[in-house]
């Protein structure tokens with residue numbers, strides 16, 4: 685077809701692409717608390733895996749950050765105006781930190797079929813698990829997580845109130861370690877004080893997320909994206 689069009693002397697108009705083909709990429713709206721680390725990390729996932737695995741993550745965040753309840757509200761607001769595919773996925777990522785309102789945020793997400801990526805004490809634990817194993821209750825503080833993270837050259841200058849970006853050498857340090865990080869995250873389930881929880885079955889439905897210290901569900905997002913297998 686294209687050969688014929690090109691040799692046609694009258695075909696001097698630009699070729700139009702015609703109607704858009706049906707969207708083939710899977711769309712994930714992911715609302716996050718932080719304004720730097722998490723959006724950067726999600727951009728990395730888009731850049732590294734999005735094309736091959738045919739997904740696109742749209743991070744939802746605010747420059748001043750969001751509280752857990754606001755993270756859930758942000759993704760629900762997006763969904764209420766979403767005219768996309770019914771297969772679009774909606775996720776809320778938030779941390780234990782010092783925040784109150786975690787149970788309410790979790791309840792609201794569950795009630796509205798929003799998937800949750802909860803980290804205790806913080807998302808930064810997920811980054812650390814790419815580089816090292818970790819254990820021991822943290823009581824909502826990320827001080828030790830950050831200390832351990834800074835032991836790795838790429839994260840030497842990673843500061844809670846400073847440069848928390850995930851770019852360049854930090855991205856390189858994480859690359860290819862998704863499965864290792866997920867394995868470590870799942871192993872932490874064995875430490876849950878609730879005896880019903882373990883790495884094979886995950887946390888039991890009745891397990892209070894505030895007791896999952898430390899823990900991170902971030903690997904479940906990577907399973908949904910098909911970056912790793914369950």
Ligand SMILES: [Zn+2]
Pocket residue numbers: 876877878881886887888891892896
């Ligand atoms: Zn548990």
